[in-house]
Amino acid sequence: MKxxxxxxxGSDSFEYISKYIDVDNVDTLVVSTSSAFNIDKQYQESFKNIVNLKPINDIRRINKFFESVNAKLEDGGVFICNVETYTLRKQRILKKYPKGINWGMYTFDFFVKRVSPKVWGLKKVYFFTTAGRNRVLSKAETLGRIYSCGFKVVNETRINGRLWVVVKKIKEPSFDTDPTYGPLISLKRHGKNGKLIKVYKARTMHAYSEYLQEYVYEQNDLQEGGKFKNDFRITTVGKIFRKTWLDELxxxxxxxxxxxxxxxxxxLSQQYMSLYPEDFQELRKNYRPGLVPPFYADLPKDLEEIIASEKRYLEAFDKHPIRTDWVYFWKAFNNIVFKKARSN
Known part of the structure; x- marks a missing residue:
């Protein structure tokens, strides 16, 4: 097998894989396939480890493939896979072609392999002509799909132009039939009485990013203002949208x-809500959330100050609801318009 x-x-990839699993174990399955069929039809009922050497870019129905891997793995089992992220792909193309040509080749490749699969009318043409092979995938979308299918990242590293990822099965797949993939997205958030509501926003993150909140928090914690530090899920266009508030419309x-x-x-999302004290989580459920939060009136710097700001607002709202919202709105308006306040 070695x-x-x-x-x-390659030898570097072998050394990396061997750090996490025994490749010669009878309960280890090593394949190089883009088809879930080759996972489903294994005679052995389950495995401790599964390794796929074929890059995720060549898998047409990625989530279905991951779901098949999940079904064949024991609880706590290890899955190792690899992907050429669009960042690594960009580096490869720019290095491959001479200056003056390389950026044109990269732009063409990005449109054909990244943009067209997401554009209505071009999507079917793309998959018909390519069978879904050699797709451009972001790191955020790749890891988001992995998490949505019941895995948790153990380790990741770059080897020879590929991102290798070691993940562990922790639960059953989400079987999400409505992933946030288009320009207008709906995010599950806690509303009044604990009811989950769909909050509409313009897309500023890569697809499947909503599944990575716990991962990003574990990797980077929170920065000043209560947002995640170094959030790689945000796209270049998304950063512009957030600065100009277009994502909130x-x-x-x-x-x-x-x-x-x-x-x-x-x-708040479930993951962010879990960072709050349990008693305050229960208190928040008694109120309808708002488009303009007290954050923009008080400009707190960390999670503790954000919670204190919200408590002050709710206490004031209980006494004088209309007056409180009026005062907080104009404080927020002043900070946003004249002091250029932003949530991050």
């Missing part, structure tokens, strides 16, 4: 649906 792995993936739909009010505590 010789085969070295021939297919679709939330007007939530105002019309009365899921949100104009001023109120921020609608």
């Amino acid at each position: 010789e085969i792995l070295i021939k297919e993936a 679709p939330m007007i739909l939530n105002l019309l649906k009365r899921d949100l009010k104009l001023v109120g505590v921020r609608p």
Whole structure:
């Protein structure tokens, strides 16, 4: 098996894989395939470890493939895979072609392999002509898909132009039938009475990024203002949208649906809500969240100050609801317009 792995993936990749699993173990499955069929039809009922040497870029139905791997792995089993992320792909193309040509080749490749699969009308043409092979994938989308299918990242490293990822099975797949893939996304957030609501926003992150909140928090913690540090999930266009508030415009739909009010505590994801004290989590459920949170009035610097800011707002709101929202709105307006306040 060692010789085969070295021939297919290289000695560096073999050494990396061997750090986490015994490749000669009878409960280890090593394949090089883009088809879930080759996972599903294994005679052995389950495995402790599965390694796929074929890059994820060549798998057409990525989540279905990961779901098949999940089904064949024991609980706590290890899956090792690799991908050429679009960052690594960019480096390869720019290095491959001479200056003056390389950027044109990269732009063409990005449009054909990254943009067209997401554009209505071009998507079917793309998959018909390529069968889904050699797709451009971001690191965020790759890891997000992995997490959505019931895995947790143990380690990752770059080897010979590929990102190798070691993951562990921790639960069953989410089987998400409505992933956030288009330009307008809906995110599950906690609303009044603990009800999960869909908050609409313009996309600023790579697809499947919503599954990576715990991962990003574990890797980078929070920065000043309560946002995740070095959040690689945000796209280049997304950074512009956030600075100009364009990503918030679709939330007007939530105002019309009365899921949100104009001023109120921020609608939080499950992962972010879990960072709050349990008693305050319960208290927050009594209130409808808002489009303009007290954050922009008080400009807290860390999570502790954010919680204190929200407590002050809710205490004031209980006594004088209309006056409190009026005061907080204009404080926030002043900080946003004149002091250029941003949540990050």
